[in-house]
Amino acid sequence: MDPSENSRNANVDNSQSQRETRDLEGAQVSRAEAGEAEAIATTSDGLGSSQNAQRASSPSTAGVLSVEASGSQIEGLDPDSPRPEIINSKAVDLVLFLLLKYRRRQPTCKAEILYMVMRGYEEHFPVIFTKASECLRFTFGIEIIEKNPRLHSYSLVHALGLTYDGMRHGFPGVPKVGLVIIVLCIIFIEDNCASEQELWRILNNMGLYAGRDHFVYGDPGVLISEHFVQEGYLECREVPGSDPPTKEYLWGPRAHAETTKMKVLKFFASIFKQDPRSYPTRYADALKDEIERA
Incomplete structure (x- = not known):
């Protein structure tokens, strides 16, 4: 050549x-720049408590989900839908709930998510679930796998087939x-x-x-x-x-x-x-x- x-x-x-x-x-x-103080408090101290995982919405936590890949989802919301920061806040609640499920090695399902996390926001399940899924995947390396499409049941697994989660290293309990x-x-x-x-x-x-x-x-x-x-x-x-x-x-x-x-x-x-x-x-x-x- x-x-x-x-x-x-x-x-x-x-x-x-x-x-x-x-x-x-x-x-x-x-x-990396968004919501660090809130994330430290919720991930290092709160993952063992279902009260934190199911806490009331707080717009100050929206920064934890500053994931570019999920930004387009909010743009498509109906004008009468809740404000983007509220959707973000509910997505944060869902992330924490799913991290708790991951830590306990428990599966979950759509019905449980709607009852425990999204009461009053059921119609916005798709966009909230998508944002939370992308945050789990890109930030924590955790993927949501639908085990039963009819029942909408989910399990949480490591991305890319990796077996290490590092839960004992760094902030304990956080993958x-x-x-x-x-x-x-x-x-x-x-x-x-x-x-x-x-x-x-x-x-x-x-x-x-x-x-x-x-x-x-x-x-x-x-x-x-x-x-x-x-x-x-x-x-x-x-x-x-x-x-x-x-x-x-x-x-x-x-x-x-x-x-x-x-x-x-x-x-x-x-x-x-x-x-x-x-x-x-x-x-x-x-x-x-x-x-x-x-």
Whole structure:
């Protein structure tokens, strides 16, 4: 191949990677900046109490659900519907209720949700449920699976097939799967190997800092450099010949065993409601991985 063509391809790949990195940063920034004090109180102290999970609506909690992917749902509400902040507040109530169910390893159903969380707002179930589902998925790494469409019964599972929830780490009782997925996405986007400097540059832009407690994850630095490595989701190694010594992160053996590049890419693309093929370089890498696994 012509060297100039190789150079052009490299430039295209680099530009694509930079765009994907910016996308990931943008998806998380608003979440990290919104409602931190309220989230700390409700997630670290209140998950064990059904009173907190079923508390009265409070517009001040709406920031916890600052998830870009769910914003379009509110725009389509009927003019006579409750104000967006009220819908957001009910979605926060539902998130806390579902986190309580997750912690207790209990299933739930539409009828229970309507009775326990949405009395007076039954007709707005679809939009509230969608917003809460997206918050659980993108922030906590928890997915809602409908087990019985006729009864509308649901179970709560880890996204991407991961088995670790990190409930004992950081703020006790709060799942940390979301941060695992964020880091796996960054590593994948960074051509399957992210330098410690680049990883934290991106995480800092999301409002995540080593040594500073985050409202969901606790200290991300401890989680990433210690727990995620110990749990086998990350591999941390010293860059050969680096002076001063620097580290880089790769997927660990447990990540490779439990999930795939394609699942991570699809999760990443779903944040922006895009087809994974919108990221051709990463899609080709993920497809190659699928073929090698077959």
